[in-house]
Amino acid sequence: MSYKAPLKDMLFDIQHLANIDQVAQIPGFEDAGFETAQAVLEECAKFNEGVLAPLNFEGDKNPSSWKDGVVTTTPGFKEAFRQYVEGGWQGLQHPTDFGGQGLPKTIGAACGEMLNSANMSFALCPLLSDGAIEALLTAGSDELKAVYLEKLVSGQWTGTMNLTEPQAGSDLAMVRSRAEPQPDGSYKVFGTKIFITYGEHDMAENIVHLVLARVAGAPEGVKGISLFVVPKFLVNQDGRLSARNDVHCVSIEHKLGIKASPTAVLQYGDHGGAVGYLVGEENRGLEYMFIMMNSARYAVGMQGIAIAERAYQKAVTFAKDRVQSRPVDGSIKASAPIIHHPDVKRMLMTMRAYTEGCRAMASSAAAAYDASHHHPDAGVRQQNQAFYEFMVPLVKGYSTEMSLEVTSLGVQVHGGMGFIEETGAAQYLRDAKILTIYEGTTAIQANDLVGRKTARDGGQTAKAIAGQIETTESELLQQGSADALAVARRLKAARQALLDVVEFVTANTKTNPNAVFAGSVPYLMLAGNVVAGWQMARSLLVAQEQLAQGVDAGFMKAKITTARFYADHLLTKAPGMRDSIVEGADSVTALALDAF
Amino acid sequence: MSYKAPLKDMLFDIQHLANIDQVAQIPGFEDAGFETAQAVLEECAKFNEGVLAPLNFEGDKNPSSWKDGVVTTTPGFKEAFRQYVEGGWQGLQHPTDFGGQGLPKTIGAACGEMLNSANMSFALCPLLSDGAIEALLTAGSDELKAVYLEKLVSGQWTGTMNLTEPQAGSDLAMVRSRAEPQPDGSYKVFGTKIFITYGEHDMAENIVHLVLARVAGAPEGVKGISLFVVPKFLVNQDGRLSARNDVHCVSIEHKLGIKASPTAVLQYGDHGGAVGYLVGEENRGLEYMFIMMNSARYAVGMQGIAIAERAYQKAVTFAKDRVQSRPVDGSIKASAPIIHHPDVKRMLMTMRAYTEGCRAMASSAAAAYDASHHHPDAGVRQQNQAFYEFMVPLVKGYSTEMSLEVTSLGVQVHGGMGFIEETGAAQYLRDAKILTIYEGTTAIQANDLVGRKTARDGGQTAKAIAGQIETTESELLQQGSADALAVARRLKAARQALLDVVEFVTANTKTNPNAVFAGSVPYLMLAGNVVAGWQMARSLLVAQEQLAQGVDAGFMKAKITTARFYADHLLTKAPGMRDSIVEGADSVTALALDAF
Incomplete structure (x- = not known):
């Protein structure tokens, strides 16, 4: 399997x-x-x-593949x-x-x-x-709900997000696609959208495009963008499909990875205008799009965890199978499966610790999402909302950046075989590289973390999380095992590093934005590291308890070791990251542009 | 260009x-x-x-491409x-x-x-x-020299290294190819070799394969391997080519990168035996092969620097050209080239600092090589030999590992365009991934660093280098500029981290090899980081002096900033790496095999 x-x-x-x-x-x-x-x-x-x-x-x-506008x-x-x-x-x-x-x-x-x-x-x-x-x-x-939602929820139809244009990537203010109001209340949409995932395919009978465009006379910038539904096939009142709409796939991209996923260039309105329907109010498109984006950002974080898990499994299988060289401790007197070599173990443990740490972080964030949307108590909803929103850039940014390291280690475990495409390990690395880019690059996540999630509330949410981490530290000290104590020590140093950075960010975002944004991605990576490490520490406490109760000793012992590994090898990066962020901004921005 | x-x-x-x-x-x-x-x-x-x-x-x-044994x-x-x-x-x-x-x-x-x-x-x-x-x-x-060297040195013929077999990668003890002595002093060679770079191609009129094989009756393991010259075309006494030898390319690999370089599977002796000539003495093949390997390892390190440089240049060009979003400091009131964004600068500076640091390290190592081979004074030769040999695994291991990070950042700077193959940024990432694998994986380099380069001389060479670093620290303190003082502080902490690890390695390699080899690659990365950072510190001193003399102010200022960046953002990793190596070995090796 x-x-x-x-x-x-x-x-x-x-x-x-x-x-x-x-x-x-x-x-x-x-x-x-x-x-x-x-x-x-x-x-x-x-x-x-x-x-x-x-x-x-x-x-x-x-x-x-693409041929004459059709994607197979x-x-x-x-x-x-x-x-x-x-x-x-x-x-x-x-x-x-x-x-x-x-x-x-x-x-x-x-x-x-x-x-x-x-x-x-x-x-x-x-x-x-x-x-x-x-x-x-x-x-x-x-x-719109009546016409589209049941079909989308069942999967009979599929949906897309149309944001990017050649000149408008991270900078959606530059969107140029336009929509002209029609007498019947619909719009005609014109423009070119690129990088549209599953923008055209043969797996469903209709495709529902959600498209950002400007209505004539709208304000410039992001406050003049509206959101439209543009179906591939128009829908009759009885729900049956009718005419083909004026949106066409003119090509798909030749990409580094996720090759089976067609990335379409879509041309709207070349034959008179694509029929579109306004979602919500005019000029509030970006706001609505962010709803999709936030859901998608969490999902992309899960993709990072997912591909890391698969790369890990493949590497473990290979490492147990491939026989090469004797163990350094002389425990086996012949060439042995490479999993016996400490450096192979180090690579596998790194892959494992990152993956489990990010999964734990994402899982606790998911629970906060559920409470934030559905809990009957408004205070509980609000508190969970703040926690979840702080988590989104970490789940997206940290889990995807770590997936690059994990999938690259996955290739490395395979040695020369890893470089051969037939082996399959390289595909995970190629596939993973999109994750730090789409649905907002890591830098865009970091902007969100700095601006909306930290500076805006004066670091309150971040400090509240640090407070929860401190509680976990106390529990570890109380638990008192060697592993718990070691993890507590690393977690404490990492939390203090994080707090220093939060202080730095809140103090300087307005007065010295260059300094703060020079360290925005490192801040995201530090915060992700600390939060995932914290969840691993919580996991260790649970595992110690379960172990004491005799529950699944093999699994619980492995969890304890993995949490310890996370602390020893990943949380130990935190103090250095703090120094780099808090004391290193000048050297990021000092170089004259023409010296690059 | x-x-x-x-x-x-x-x-x-x-x-x-x-x-x-x-x-x-x-x-x-x-x-x-x-x-x-x-x-x-x-x-x-x-x-x-x-x-x-x-x-x-x-x-x-x-x-x-391959067709019927011919590679075009x-x-x-x-x-x-x-x-x-x-x-x-x-x-x-x-x-x-x-x-x-x-x-x-x-x-x-x-x-x-x-x-x-x-x-x-x-x-x-x-x-x-x-x-x-x-x-x-x-x-x-x-x-052999008379027949082959001039043609190889001119480039009229090309050479290959044939080590790997399907069951023998890092573990050359498992080589099974065999050589049968012939009455005329030549040998007949039989076996299958894989991963042979330019093992077959159409760019030169002859290919000179250097092949590891066992002579019947040779001792088992690495002490029974001999080295043979097996030319693609046999050579007459007058130097002209004669019959095609019995070595044939049966396929080439479909790889993640370096796609233009044919990676051949070579079949020796399927039609009666390939004619081969013994190099040196029987059973000393591995020793000779290590001569090629050491030269090749340094060269692969240069490949890491080379691909990092090219990825950097491409990213800079894109960042100066691509217009997207307003700078956070409000210095430009419209969307600006992305190089104005601090995080893009951070990525470019990271790429630049790694590349310049590794180039500086490799350059000083090259001078040591020259002195070690050609200096008239035996003492000077010996001292330089020790320094150079210590450097080889760092140049190979650190420069190639950093090239993965640099080429990945190169893709990231390009955003969505980076993921499209036509852009060309992704090629560098794909090409770079082989560098941490071939000519000995990073783990193999780390074994060399731990065993032959550190433990064997009780850490003497490593400590001598640390002594030289300390001298540079004194010079920085004496120089006294803010940049020099900041770099001195980081360099000192990094040197101390390195010394702790050297102590740990020399104390434990024999008694607790698992603990040492659990940290062998991190030790290599730490040592590479510190030595490259040291060379950047030396560069800063030179640049300050040149600047004072009015030489090329633009270049010298950029060098100072890059050295400062290296210290602030890369050397700051050193203390955390020390903790992970010296205190983290247990969690690397503790997991039960069946728990993976």
Whole structure:
């Protein structure tokens, strides 16, 4: 089997870090306790291991192709998508009102990880549909909801996000696509959109594009952008498809990775104008788009964790199988599987610790999301909202940056074989590289962390999290095992480093923005490191307790070792990062432009 | 122009760090002073910028191909190789006795960097020829030298290294290819070799394979391996080519990168036996091969620097051109070239500091090589030999690992465009990934650093280098500028971290090898970081002095800023690495094998 879902680890996080039983006390989630989580995850694992994982390598070798405006996906994808729809997986977290299953993100996030481990190129199609669904749920009129939501939630139709244009990437103020109001209340949309994931494909009968464009006379910049629904096929009042709309795929990109996922250039309105429908109000498009983006950013973070997990599994399998050289301690008197070599263990442990740490971080963030949206108490909602929003740039930025290191180590474990494409390890590295770029680069996440998530509230949320970390430190000291004490020491130093940086950021964002933004990505990486390390420390406490109760000793011991490894080898980076951020800004910005 | 050789920086290192004028005092190098270096580098730049650099992207798009045993290289490669040979570039560092130019490595290394920046896939062919030449020079009989050396040094023929077999990668004890002695003194060679760079191609009229194989009855393991010359075409006594030898290319690999460089599977002896000639004595093959390997390891380190330089240049060009978003400090009231954004500067400075630091390290190592081989005083030779040998795993390991980070940042600077293959940034990342693997993985370099270079002499060489670093710290304190003082502080902390680790390594290699080898790669990365940072500190001192004398203010100021950046952002990692190595070994090796 090329992928086996890490159910034990996922369920450990869901139970002990995300506290699913608390989530299940929220009205609407009464049936979503631990047992439901277990049942759903097991079913999800079966589908992803059996159907999607085997198609992953094929997608790389035989990517989506374009001919005369038609995109043909990798052989097997269409049938797999049919099964995905049949299984009801698209609707997992969406409202039951529109045919979804209404499960909490605490469960859904783990399913998302599996989907992306199994086949990231495939998973992008549902991921974008999720975004379109969320935008319509939040801002769509009842009419738009009625026409589009059930079909999107079932997976019969898929969705896309159309932001980027050749001159407008991170800078959406530069969007030039335009929309002309029509007498019937619809609009005609014109323009070119690039980098549109699954902008054209053959897996669903209709594609619902959500498109940013300017209405004539709108203010300049981001405050003059509106959001439109532009379906590939127009929809009759009875819900049946009618005419082909004036949106056409003129090419797809030749990319480093996620090759099976078609990345389309879409041309709107070359034959009279594409029919579009305004979502919400004019000029509030960016606001709505951010709803999709925030959901998508968390999901991209999960992609990082997912691809790291798969790279780890492949590397472990190879390391147990490949025989080469004697162990340095003389414990085996002949060439041995390379997993016996300490440096191979170091690489595997690094991959493992990053992956488990980020999974733990994402799982606890998912629980906060559920509480922030559904908890009956407004105060609890608000508190969880602040926590979740602080987490989004960390889950997105840190989990994807670490996935580059993990997938690169995955190639390294394979030695020369890793460089040969037939081995499959290199694909994960190539696929992962998009994750630090799309849905906002790591720098864009870091801007968000600095501006909206730290400076705006004077570092209050960050300090509150540091306070929770300090509580965990006390618990570790109280627990008192050698591992707990060692982790406590590293966690304390890392937390103090983080607090210094938060102080630096809040003190200087307005007065010396260059200095703060010179360290914005390092701040994100530090915060992600500390929070993931904290979740590993919490995991260690749980594991010690479970071990004492005799529960699953093998798993719990491994968790303790992995948490210790995280502290010894990853949290130890924190003080140096602090120095670099707080004391190193000048040398980032001092070089004259013409000296580069 | 897609690549411009960084001549100023190279010549700065050659003049001030490698002290070329001292090298030119060594008998045989009298004509190889600064002016020669300048003239050779300028000529070399012209060739590489004009002829090889433009073929680099083409090589990726249109790689070498195999059909019926024949390998056809990328269009343009054959003609470019003809010009390379005509220019006499293959013989740059080889003895004048065999038609070479006999230049010092201090000059040759910079030329090697240019060649690899321009076209790494192309450069691999000459790189392997260099290895074959060195092995024959050291261990070949006069007859072998007479037949092969001039043709190899001129570039008329090319060379290869045949070590790897499917079961024997890092573990050469497992080599199974065999050689049967013939009555005429030659051998018949049988076996399969894989991963043979330029093992078959159409750029030269003959290919000289250096092949590891066992003679019947040889001892088991690495002490029973002999080295053979097996030419593709046999050579008559008059030097003309005769019959095709029984070595055939049965396939080439489909790889992540360096696609234009054919990686061959070679089959020896399927039609009666390939004619081979013993190099040196039987069973000493590995020893000779290490001569090639050591030369090749340094060269691969240069490849890391080379690809980092090219990725940096491409990223700078893009960052100056791509307009997106307003600067955070409000200095420009409209969307600006992204190089104005602090995080883009941070990425570019990181790329620059790594590249310049490793170039400085490699340049000073090259001067030590020259002195170790050619200085008239045996004591000076010995001292330089120890320094150079310590440097080889750092130049190879650290420069290639950093090249992964640098080329990945190169893609990141390009945003979404970086992920599109037509942009060309992704090629550098794909190409770079082989560098941490071939000619000994980073772990193999780290074994060498721990065993032969540190433990064997009780850390003496390492401590001597630390002593030199301390001298540089004193000079920085004496210099007294804010930059010098800041760098001195970071360098001191980093040196102390390194000394702690050296202590740990020497104390524990015998008694607790698992603990030491759990930290062997981090030790290599720490040592590389500190030594490169030290060379940047030396550069800062030179630049301050030159600046005071009014020499090239723009360049010198940039050097000072880059050295400061190195200290603030890279040397700051050292103390955390120390903690991880000295205190973190247990968590590397504690996990039970079946828990992975």
